[in-house]
Amino acid sequence: MSEEPVFVRSRWGTGRYVYNHRSPVGLALIVLTSFVALGVLFGMRAQSTWSESELGDAVREGVQALEGKRHYxxxxxxxxxxxxxxxxxxxxxxxxxxxxxxxxxxxxxVSTEDTDSAYCVRITFTRDDQPPVVFPGAADRPPPGPDMLAFYLSHATVSEGRCP
Known part of the structure; x- marks a missing residue:
């Protein structure tokens, strides 16, 4: 068994303790820490990139969620x-x-930098004639034009490929 300590004071002027590369346990900890750090980095990369199936599933779920949803x-x-x-x-x-x-x-x-696939999502809106709050004079106002804010119900469809 080696008499070298696992941790020693840093000689770089910080006074902190660091792994001792002369100790077998310290050397094993250096190697193990490197592998753990690489595993964490690869795991973070995998969680931050889209796969083909994830994109397709997310688009389809999103379109289902938009169907009949009310928007202002x-x-x-x-x-x-x-x-x-x-x-x-x-x-x-x-x-x-x-x-x-x-x-x-x-x-x-709809696409991502991480995938080669793309999806065409079409959204249409129909007027929702039941606003949540009725205010005085609302019945006297004309219906909103295309550039005016109002409540609409969304209807969405999806198909594979880019939109023409």
Missing amino acids: TSLESDHGLLITEAMRESGIGPRYGVDTRQGEGGAYT
């Missing part, structure tokens, strides 16, 4: 954030890294 929005808004938020709420995949590109007619191409 305008028809002219970019609704890509609604898709991203619905995917995030599904709990599938990382919480970030989704790219939604707006196309024509309420179509959004």
Whole structure:
């Protein structure tokens, strides 16, 4: 058995204790710590990247969550954030890294940097005529135009591939 201590004071002027590479236990701890650190880094990388199946599952779950959901929005808004938020709420995949590109007619191409696949999500809105709060004079106002905020119900569909 070696008489070398497992920990020694650092000679770099900090006065802290460090693993002693001359001790067999200290050397084993140095090697073990390196492997644990690498495992943690690889695990973090795996949790922060999208896989093909995760993206597909998250898009489908997000579209299901959007179906019939009530939103306070305008028809002219970019609704890509609604898709991203619905995917995030599904709990599938990382919480970030989704790219939604707006196309024509309420179509959004959903993809990530980590995958080669893309999905076309189409969102349409119908007017929700039951606002949660009735305020004086609401019946006298005209219906909102496409750029005015109002309550709408969303309807969403998904297909594989980029939107045309």
